Amino acid sequence: TAYEIKECDWSSDVCSSDLASGLAAASENVATVPGAKLFYTDSGGSGVPVVLMHAATGSVRAWEYQTPAFVKAGYRVIAFDRPGFGYSERPRGQTWTASVQAALLADALAKLGVERVTVFGHSWGTLVALALALEHRSLVSALVLASGYYFPTSRADPVLFAPPAVPVIGDVIRETIRMPLGALLAPPLTRSEEHTSQLQSHSFISYPVFCLKK
Secondary structure: OOOOOOOOOHHHOOOHHHHHHHHHHOEEEEEEEOOEEEEEEEOOOOOOEEEEEOOOOOOHHHHOOOHHHHHHOOOEEEEEOOOOOOOOOOOOOOOOOHHHHHHHHHHHHHHOOOOOEEEEEEOOHHHHHHHHHHHOOOOEEEEEEEOOOOOOOOOOHHHHHOHHHOOOHHHHHHHOOHHHHHHHHHHHHHOOHHHHHHHHHOOOOOOOHHHHHO
8 A cells, every 4th residue: 555755844843734633543542561660552442452662762653654554554653652661661670671671562552452472673662572572472473674773883863862871961952952952953863955955855754853852
């Protein structure tokens, strides 16, 4: 089935029509499981459950354009904010490895009454998807991995993104300069003429500014 990719005007931070359809396709909920409270969206229905695992800088909002297509195809779509992302908790005192996150998500799915799922993982989310498949084999019926971050590499971005995760220092950053910095970085990243031209030439949609600010 072919699905239309629309050009969006991000002057109001969201492409309202497509975003609205994504929001309408799934309800928002919070699952309280041992270890944390997890925010998730669930389209419901009796279709085959598909669980979507977002990347290291994402949240459930990353799937708002894909969810309507999956629902239209007959699937039940469940997406979680992984611990510390979006609206999900990330309590201190725990090292949040892929295995720990997978166990948490397995508990959440059990609470939802889901017994078998197809899991899709993107970027760092592939590690959680793999852990779920390897350590909770009875739960996962199929596994799809996209652009996985499987091996350590020499990259500058982990160093740049690390300070907000450091206790005390991260608290100060998140409560002071995070929003102004996001607002400062958003225009050149999402609205420059060169960037927009590149995105349009590859039929991609630019990233919502509110995600960068968050």
